Amino acid sequence: MTDATTRFFDDLDQQGYQPLLAKVSGALRFDLHEGPQTMHWLVRIDRGNIQVSREDMEADTVIGTSPALFDDLVTGHENGLTALLRGDMTVTGDARLVVQMERIFAGPPDARGPQRYRKGMQ
Amino acid sequence: MPPSHTVRILDGNNFVVCEATGDIEATPTEPTGLFSIDTRFLSKWVLTVNGERLNSLSYDDLQYYESRFFLVPGLATHYVDAKLSIIRERAVGKSFREHITILNHDEKAVDLDIRMDAGCDFADLFEVKDEILNKKGEIYSEVEPDRLRLGYRRGNFRRETIISSSEPARFDRNGFAYSIHLEPNEQWDTAIDVQTMALSPSGRDLRLGLRVHGAERLNLQQDLEEWIAKAPKVNSEHEELAATYRKCIVDLAALRFAPLSLGGQNIPAAGLPWFMTMFGRDSILTCLQTLPFTPELSATTLRILGALQGTRFDDFREEDPGRILHEMRYGESAAFEEQPHSPYYGSVDATPLFVVLLDEYEQWSGDVALVKELEQECRRAFRWIDDYADLVGNGYIWYERRNTESGLENQCWKDSWDSISYRDGTLPPFPRATCEVQGYAYDAKMRGARLAREFWDDPAYADQLEREAAALKERFNRDWWVEDGGYYALALDRDGRQCDVLSSNIGHLLWSGIVDDDRAEQIADHLVGPRLFTGWGVRTLAEGEVRYNPIGYHNGTVWPFDSSFCAWGLRRYGFSEEAAVIASGILDAAWYFDGRLPEAFGGYPREQTKFPVEYPTACSPQAWSTGAPLLLLRTMLGLEPHEGHLAVAPRLPIGMGRIEVLDIPGRWGRVDAFARGRLDLNSVGG
Structure with a gap:
């Protein structure tokens, strides 16, 4: 069920550097709550250099969601800001970190993107 | 003053739109209310004394965030019983606060029932001009001994209005009331506090958990004074121009908006009341207009828009990698992707x-x-x-x-x-x-x-x-x-x-520099010619075009911001007299609006109407209309940064008299610019 989440963090850790986060430094902790259980992911960013661990440690920003919603967020089926406004995702601490982090989540998988006009095709 | 009986006060995206009595009774045609984060938090707020509505003698907008209403009981008739006065003073900031004072001028003691009807439909800003029939969530009202809680719940989405009073009040589901006894010449006071809450499932406000960076605007009065003190001073033989400038600087202060998720940095929002949010285009153009006067807005605008630059393809949001955003909203319709x-x-x-x-x-x-x-x-x-x-x-x-x-x-x-x-x-x-x-x-x-x-x-x-x-x-x-x-x-x-x-867009082309030099004069002639220029400003669409309509939103009205960029473009290509013609038209128009230019006004010829006719639903103040007089000042004074210095090359119409702009900030520290009207504009245009 959290395959997508695990894959996302594993990829992030292996990348080691994410240019979209080049101006970002700080630690984010993702608390994925399911019943009595909470899974933790800790992402430390130092000017784009990224380390991921499963530690439950203090962080500048703490994000709380269900594991299912987080799967949807990282795969682009859900959007971070709307989840926050709906109350389905909670954020405490430095909001700028989550705004930056959210930008590296995938876009909607069915997005077509800009379409070139070709004469006679429309 | 534009004809308007609605009063607006604001701080960032918290604002109140109400009647001249201070009452709120929202309808689709009169979308009054207390608003925050793009949501209405009060749609009913009606004060009565002994069951009677109150009549407004006067009201003052003290500052952009506070206002005061002087009221007497009874509706407006030829006779107003003035044995009782009611003063409502209110301010918006983190919460909405209203102070009510009641004075008994009678020689007899009186017993009064004071009541405030309070209610809320929790409309999204995008719903307020429609009949709100089928909200998808549930509206509730909970009475506690010392407060009234109005709420709306849709899944985990919860918004609440919490009303409390300094004087003990009797709260019920539809408001609260006091019974008071006033001796002759006695007065009674109460302070009402209205909190707007965006609650997460844990019961915390989702904004409270977010750490705010930079200085918070705790003291609005002090903050406004500092803002005004920091801006350059404009003195002018024409008091109107200096007054317009001061109004613009205060309105810019009011239009500053700190996005929810970006830590207390301010950027110009687009306009009150319906556009108190971040717009890429409006925020950038306003920054361009105001750079010589309030440069700090530009740095934060660039940082914030850069931080939210698109990174992926999203057809619903029309996001692409590298694209700068158009509009951000925090209401229910954004939250549920409606x-x-x-x-x-x-x-x-x-x-x-x-x-x-x-x-x-x-x-x-x-x-x-x-x-x-x-x-x-x-x-x-x-x-x-x-x-x-x-x-x-x-x-x-x-x-x-x-x-x-x-x-x-x-x-x-x-x-x-x-x-x-x-x-x-x-x-x-x-x-x-x-x-x-x-x-x-x-x-x-x-x-x-x-x-x-x-x-x-x-x-x-x-x-x-x-x-x-x-x-x-x-x-x-x-x-x-x-x-x-x-x-x-x-x-x-x-x-x-x-x-x-033929449209006003050609003026923007001059500003951008894309116009071939040998064609610039033809463009300049059109901009001040009879089809585009009304005498006040440049029509969005030229008179004579099939879709031309003097009150067509983008098909014939004059937008002061648009005209200000046309003037800047004319100056860029050396048409300083034509630029001055447009500048003086718009600045003259500003005076008819008390120094506060609306978003747009009618494209009627100046000699026909004698005054600029406000567009029916124009927003005001509007950021880029507020920026227009500032850009026009820059244009007329020919203020240009040049190799680390500020060059000044004034080209003012004769009627403008003497203008001085003191303490213009920049890489040169602060410098002054002086100018005298020498241009005879009678030879230009027509």
Whole structure:
């Protein structure tokens, strides 16, 4: 069920550097709550250099969601800001970190993107 | 003063729109209320004394965030029983506070029942002009001994209004009441506090958990005084001009908006009341207008828009990598994706204008660090311009919405559905390309080349951008020139056919520098000629076009912001007298609106109406209308940063008299500019 989440963090850790986060430094902790259980992911960013661990440690920003919603967020089926406004995702601490982090989540998988006009095709 | 009986006060995106009595009774035609984060938190707020509504003797807007109402019981008749006065003083800040004072002027003691009816429909800002019939969530009202809680719940989405009173009140589900006894000449006071809450499932406000960076505006009065003190001073023989300037500086203070998720940094919101949020285009153009006066707005605007630059494809939000956002909203319709504003990216001009602002800001401020900080954002913006925006593959920026439900059809500043047409009045198919956006792209590349050469240490990229800009200018002058009119077409359709109407957009082309020198004079003549110029400003669409209508939103009204960029463009090409004609028209109009220009006013000829006719639903204050007098001042005084200094080359009409602008901030520290009206404008225009 959290395959997508695990894959996302594993990829992030292996990348080691994410240019979209080049101006970002700080630690984010993702608390994925399911019943009595909470899974933790800790992402430390130092000017784009990224380390991921499963530690439950203090962080500048703490994000709380269900594991299912987080799967949807990282795969682009859900959007971070709307989840926050709906109350389905909670954020405490430095909001700028989550705004930056959210930008590296995938876009909607069915997005077509800009379409070139070709004469006679429309 | 424009005819209006609604009173508005605000702080950021917390604001109140109410009747002249201070009451709120929201209807679709009178969308009053207390609003915060794009949600209505009070739709009913009606004060009665012994069951009677109150009558307004007067009200004052003390500051943009506070107002005071003087009231007496009973409705307006020829006789007003003034044995009792009621004063309501209110302010918005983090919460909405109202102080009620009741004075007994009678020689007898009185017993009074004071009641406030309170209620809320929790409408999304996008619903307030419609009948609200089927909210998807549940509205509730909970009475506690010392407070009334009005709420709305839809899944985990919860918004609450919490009302409490300094004097003990009897709360019920529909409001609260006091029974008081007043001796002769006695007064009674109560302070009411209204909190607006956006609650997460844990019961915390989702804004409270967010750490705020930078100084919070705790003391609004002190903050406003500091803001005014920091801005340059304008003295003028014409007191009207100095008064307009001061009004603009205060309105800019009111329009500052700190986005929810970006830590207390301020950028200009687009306008009160319905546009108190971040708009890419409006925020950037306002920053360009106000750079000589309030440069700090530009740095934060660039940082925030850069931080939210698109990174992926999203058809609902019309996001692409490198695209600068159009509009951000926090209401229920954004939260549940009934509207795409989370954020919405459907604009094609914000992206090139982002680079234009960065370059202009550096020329004024010398803030090289920010130019280096935003290098990648600029490069991504250029990739968007070249790849994703060129929907026809011929080197122009085009648009065609991908969100066909709630996206914008016209993604340029004239964004109403019928703003782009051929001369016969018909509307072109999509994709469309409008002319001013090609000018912005040209300017962005020329300016980007300077940044690459001087600050990014990439002369090859600078050369490339300059080559692309030159090719664009050549192409543009070939494809868009309307031979039989002597101007540039408003737009091209996808097959290259011109939307060959005469429009104000040609003024933006002068500002961008894309106009061939030998054609500039024809453009200048049109801008101050009888088809476009009303005597007050430049019509969005020329008189004589099929769709021309003096009160057509983008088809004939005058937009002060639009005229201010036309004036700047004229000055750029050396038409300083024509620029001064437009500047004095708009500044004259400003005085009819008490120094506060509306978004738009009617395109009637000046000699016909004698005063500028306000567009029916225009927003006011509107950020880029507020910026217009500032840009016009800059234009008339010829303020230009030049090799690290501020050059001043005034070209003022005779009637303007003497103007001095003191303490203009920039890389030179602070310098003063002086000017005297010497231009005789009678020889220009017509």
